[in-house]
Amino acid sequence: MTEEKELIDRLSRGYMSAFRELVEAYKKKMYYFALDMVRDPADAEDISQEVFLKAFRKFKTFKRDAKLSSWLYRIAYNASIDHLRRKSLAPQTVEDETLDVASQGFSDSPPSPDPARTAESRLLSARVEKALQKVSQRERTVFLLRHYNDLMLEEIAETMQISIGSVKSYLFRCLRKLQKELAVPEAPGQMEVSDERL
């Protein structure tokens, strides 16, 4: 916390070295959160860079008593929502997006010694992605922030500008929906399609 305060102090004075420290500390978090939100690596990088550019330009608007990570996540959340709104004019199908992301993930990973297990893992990941697309945007965002980005409920509330009660409610509803979705066995036809795509 003392380190963060020191960083904030240097950032407010406009030190470029402090800005670089900020980027190095949060680049992965911002990128992965943006990737979770928009599910496109190029767009995710673009959004994450936009987060840092905004943070650099508008650091004077940052409130000292707030948490730096919450502020950055809030910028990333807004940028992602704006991006999704723009992109919603030409949406892809859920299946295409899910399979695209799953295949992208595995295309960069090193070759596995156990192809059968790798294929099973791919299918499971694709199924999880698909389940995530079945919940609402807000429910998904709350879950992504809590489960994959380790933000506390208070931080999520600050990021999304909603109450903690709302965060809990969204998270609980999301978990119930995911549970229901993952409990349903995958249809054979869909599995075949997934195999073909993978």
Add this chain to the structure above:
Amino acid sequence: MKGCKKCRDRLVEALYGDLDPEQKTFFKNHIASCPSCAAKFKALTETLKTMDKRVRPEPGQDFWNGYWDRLSQRMEEERVGQEESRSWGKAFSRIWSLRARWAFQAVAALALIIAGIFIGRTIFSPPRVAFEVASQASETPPVQPGEGDPVLRARSYVDRSKLVLLALVNYDPKSEDPYGLDLPFQKQVSQELVSQAGDLKSDLKDPSQRRLRELVVDLETILLQIANLESKNDLEAVEFVKQGVENGGLLLKINLNEMGRDLSGGGRRAAAEKSPAQKTNI
């Protein structure tokens, strides 16, 4: 079972280990004693474990190594773009300020010119109506001999003759330029009038038109003399004609005729039907 609602309210925090020690104790005790809540908790824990199987695409170390460089490049591009737009903005504002100055001057000058034209046309120019009436009158064809009311033609004749006579009578060679009298023009008008006199005399047959016919005859005589003046500067001849006008009392006769015309109520009509020559100041 008692405490199920409280347990459900703490379920999310319990799944992520966010409960404080007191809440944690309560939750553990309740789960141990409530199979329904325990089953729910277990099912959701399994769901979270499944969600952990999700694989995020890893961009690779090269991506992370070059991240700062790409971000710096983007910042530089944005900075240059902002400077360019700022310089364009400055240039535009400079042009705008210059343009505004001369534009305001031009607009002010134009407004003054328009105001001057408007004032000149509305206040200082002569009334257009009179000019238009005169021009319309000049466009009307002259009354041809033998055409129209002979009385009206005779009155027009008398009026035109009066103008010629007045020009001649009022001419004073001692005090005025001898060339001030436009004798050729008066001769020309006189010739025209003489040519009309013959028809008028024959048309004024009614006994009530006798006096008018006699006036036309008297005027014809003197107009004939004027028409026959030979030289432009023949002052003796002019004096001779003037004496003839005075001796014959022609102007008096004309005035009497006009008075009678007014008394008979024809003055307005006659005035309205003045000849084109009178209206154009012959």
